[in-house]
Amino acid sequence: MSSDLSKTIDKVLADTRSDESEVRLATAPHQHDFPYDREEEAQVTRREFCNFLGLTSAALFVGAAGFAGKAGLDARDVPEFVSAKVEGAQALAPGSSLNFRYPTTKDSAILIRTLDGEFHAFGQKCTHLSCPVYFERAHQRLECPCHDGAFDAKTGNVLYGPPPRPLDPIKLEVRTNGEVWAIGREASTGEHSL
Amino acid sequence: MQDSTNQNNPRTVRKLVGEGRTAVAQARMILLVMVNVAQLWILAATVEAALAHRYSALLPLVVASGICFVVTLTLIFWWRPASRRFTSSGYVKR
Numbered sequence: 001m002s003s004d005l006s007k008t009i010d011k012v013l014a015d016t017r018s019d020e021s022e023v024r025l026a027t028a029p030h031q032h033d034f035p036y037d038r039e040e041e042a043q044v045t046r047r048e049f050c051n052f053l054g055l056t057s058a059a060l061f062v063g064a065a066g067f068a069g070k071a072g073l074d075a076r077d078v079p080e081f082v083s084a085k086v087e088g089a090q091a092l093a094p095g096s097s098l099n100f101r102y103p104t105t106k107d108s109a110i111l112i113r114t115l116d117g118e119f120h121a122f123g124q125k126c127t128h129l130s131c132p133v134y135f136e137r138a139h140q141r142l143e144c145p146c147h148d149g150a151f152d153a154k155t156g157n158v159l160y161g162p163p164p165r166p167l168d169p170i171k172l173e174v175r176t177n178g179e180v181w182a183i184g185r186e187a188s189t190g191e192h193s194l
Numbered sequence: 195m196q197d198s199t200n201q202n203n204p205r206t207v208r209k210l211v212g213e214g215r216t217a218v219a220q221a222r223m224i225l226l227v228m229v230n231v232a233q234l235w236i237l238a239a240t241v242e243a244a245l246a247h248r249y250s251a252l253l254p255l256v257v258a259s260g261i262c263f264v265v266t267l268t269l270i271f272w273w274r275p276a277s278r279r280f281t282s283s284g285y286v287k288r
Contacts, residue, residue: 053230057266061263066242068244070244129245
């Protein structure tokens, strides 16, 4: 029997065509220990496919509910804003930008000094799908590289592209010694809290 | 030959019933796939609404997804084709 098996293995390794019955015959002594039916395993029945679709439907429902629930909870949890100095803002040249973290170290933000010398700051997450926006010097606007969205550098309003709302503005305060402080952040429009 | 095409012949009736059941089962499977596609679209819309802070749209979207899930369960577990009224011999149960 073992010689049959080794012959079949040799045949397979030599890339000679061997049909299913030959393999079954050669592996007959092991069928009891490993009852694997290749023909049956290769098929998916209609019932199995329907059950798979049912599981997919459940997963999609749980995903939608979970995402909505988390977004709702996050919206209720409005943080208390603490003033924070934006390091390096004094040295920022007009027409350039600087990244900083506000209100927490997890939230990236962007400070822009426009050509007229004014400071403006926004949360760096694009309002479309949360890609980080960057300051495009040539056109003096904020752009999202993911889906070609663009925002006004002074107001944060959408200029074009898929973003549904403006960027979240960060309130700034320029103190007497020229230091720039972030003192709060707003949700850009309308519905912020549930 | 004439007898085999007769609609009253039990064998012919069984064959027709079998074909009908297959068609209904396939239609059910297609419906399930369509519901899954709709749910996928709803999930994408939910993600976009959450990121855009359009919170008022979230609840309707979740409810719509839930309805799709109930429809899926109905199609899989609780819905049976009308041809089940036929017995294995091909006759309608009285």
